[in-house]
Amino acid sequence: MVQIDPRSSTPIYEQIIQQLKELCLKGVLKPGDKLPSVREMATIIIANPNTVSKAYKELEREGIIETLRGRGTFVSENAQKTLDEGKINMIKEQLKQVIIDAFYAGMDINEIHTWIEEIKKEIGGKGRA
Amino acid sequence: MVQIDPRSSTPIYEQIIQQLKELCLKGVLKPGDKLPSVREMATIIIANPNTVSKAYKELEREGIIETLRGRGTFVSENAQKTLDEGKINMIKEQLKQVIIDAFYAGMDINEIHTWIEEIKKEIGGKGRA
Amino acid sequence: MVQIDPRSSTPIYEQIIQQLKELCLKGVLKPGDKLPSVREMATIIIANPNTVSKAYKELEREGIIETLRGRGTFVSENAQKTLDEGKINMIKEQLKQVIIDAFYAGMDINEIHTWIEEIKKEIGGKGRA
Amino acid sequence: MVQIDPRSSTPIYEQIIQQLKELCLKGVLKPGDKLPSVREMATIIIANPNTVSKAYKELEREGIIETLRGRGTFVSENAQKTLDEGKINMIKEQLKQVIIDAFYAGMDINEIHTWIEEIKKEIGGKGRA
DNA sequence: GTGGTCTAGACCACG
DNA sequence: GTGGTCTAGACCACG
Incomplete structure (x- = not known):
């Protein structure tokens, strides 16, 4: 697995x-x-x-x-949401870095949105959207 | 700077x-x-x-x-697009991980799309979108 | 070694x-x-x-x-061929320089071909020729 | 020039x-x-x-x-041949390194011989061959 | 034990 | 002054 x-x-x-x-x-x-x-x-x-x-x-x-x-x-039964502000800022920062690298790799913003939708589908309805 | x-x-x-x-x-x-x-x-x-x-x-x-x-x-004059497939897969993988962490931090998919738009605005029209 | x-x-x-x-x-x-x-x-x-x-x-x-x-x-298992055009041009340029120096050192073209055959033998059948 | x-x-x-x-x-x-x-x-x-x-x-x-x-x-009138043994060994060593790099770049021995002929033609009859 | 990161500092080739 | 190479040595993350 x-x-x-x-x-x-x-x-x-x-x-x-x-x-x-x-x-x-x-x-x-x-x-x-x-x-x-x-x-x-x-x-x-x-x-x-x-x-x-x-x-x-x-x-x-x-x-x-x-x-x-x-x-x-x-x-665990309840994979509880953390909502730790420090963590969220860290994740935003990471996201920014990935997107910067994606731009340098020749991607555009729409492709990135599409990727995210694909990832969303892949990990499925369990994501708390 | x-x-x-x-x-x-x-x-x-x-x-x-x-x-x-x-x-x-x-x-x-x-x-x-x-x-x-x-x-x-x-x-x-x-x-x-x-x-x-x-x-x-x-x-x-x-x-x-x-x-x-x-x-x-x-x-450099032309920070040329690389379009290296291996690199793109690496970036997609990183993106997936960040998004997984974002879900666990309590974010939903729409917030992520919004973040990306904010990042896009922040790094501006220079992104080759 | x-x-x-x-x-x-x-x-x-x-x-x-x-x-x-x-x-x-x-x-x-x-x-x-x-x-x-x-x-x-x-x-x-x-x-x-x-x-x-x-x-x-x-x-x-x-x-x-x-x-x-x-x-x-x-x-590594497969030291894969790169076939990067920029790299190949760099190597050709280096080869030209070495040959120019060889001429100035008194060598002629046939000696150079012979040397290359010797080098080929030395590094053996493992060269992907 | x-x-x-x-x-x-x-x-x-x-x-x-x-x-x-x-x-x-x-x-x-x-x-x-x-x-x-x-x-x-x-x-x-x-x-x-x-x-x-x-x-x-x-x-x-x-x-x-x-x-x-x-x-x-x-x-100079007479670009005299040097025939310095130390120099010749240095050149052979350089030639070997270039050829090793050429192999790793995916070239084979025949291509290298061909290149050398091209270089020979390019720098012309003045080479003391 | 293994490589990764970092510092401090030296010397040198290059321009 | 500029970057490139190298050493010595420290600390840390990883396994």
Whole structure:
């Protein structure tokens, strides 16, 4: 389910976080679903257990998954909206940078809007639009 | 002109790159404009010349600025569209990740479209849309 | 394996690049082979790790080697042909300059063809001819 | 006659040397021909006189041009063959590097032989073949 | 242990 | 003065 690219410049733990978030938004992973244990996941994706653990902890900190002692790790029931202003500004800043790079790559603004619609479709009705 | 935040997790050289790209798109920096020398810029932003040099070299590699022997560093005349497919896919992937984070931060798709229009206005008609 | 001449006017990082390229073409280094880490290589050739790192990064940019997160640096599977027109013109220009120098050094055209055949044999059937 | 590219990574004095050598081999510049003075040349190609001077001195050292006190600088009568073994080895080494780069750029050995024939034709019968 | 970032500082080629 | 190369050394993120 999770696909790691060891050649990517994106850290492995970050790739895990991004892909699990995407799977949750898409609804492939539903609230209550059990995730593989840290060790299982490490075996599946061929990574260091510490790396998987780091990803799980971050996702837990964001309230996307939760660990029930002795039972395992599960997708949270309510992936609550954060609405942290600092975070929103950070995301806007990131968005600006991506768009600047997109312009330099030859894209225009309409293509970007179209892409976003495609992404929206891809991750589906689970996005809280 | 360039504002560095040494506490940011974004590397200083990356901050320089991003801000110079933005200034070029906005038209604050125009083709042919002379950039401060590596040493001058280092003094201005209080950073090491090596760090500035790294940023300048990357911008030169991307064709955004160019060094004229003995005369200094200048904004390139034609920051030509690259249209590198690999790069475009990378940017789409980045865009997807930002949007996923935006959803988790409580944004909806319409807000994102609005943001993009704001960013478009901010970086102005110089964006090659 | 790599021999650095610190007295040469060719920068050390450039010598590393040239020799690793040659070893790859000769087949001494094969796709998948692990390179010494930056620190190891620096110790071996008695140079600064930063200098080795610069060479490795350039080779990675050219697609000749690649870094696998946490595993090290390896010779790429497919050192794909670039076929970048600008690059080819640059190489032709360099070739012209070398040949001009060869003429001034007393060589004739046939000797040059012979040399090239010798170089071809030296770097062997791995050259994608 | 001489065309300088200030954007090139090749030093300007080196560009002057290379182009004057080429013009001599092609026969555009013939033995006895007068070269522009350092200052004239600097004005023509828009360069620093020191830079032109450096190029002229190097060409003089190689016996390709000579300065007659009070009369000016002229193309030498006998562009004598050097046959310096150290130099020949250096040229062979340079040739090898160019060919390695050519292979990586997707060329094969026959194309290289063809290029060399083209270069030979371009610089003409003056090459001592 | 591995590479990435950064600083401080030196020396040099070039113009 | 300008950028290019190199060293020494520090700290950190990642695995």
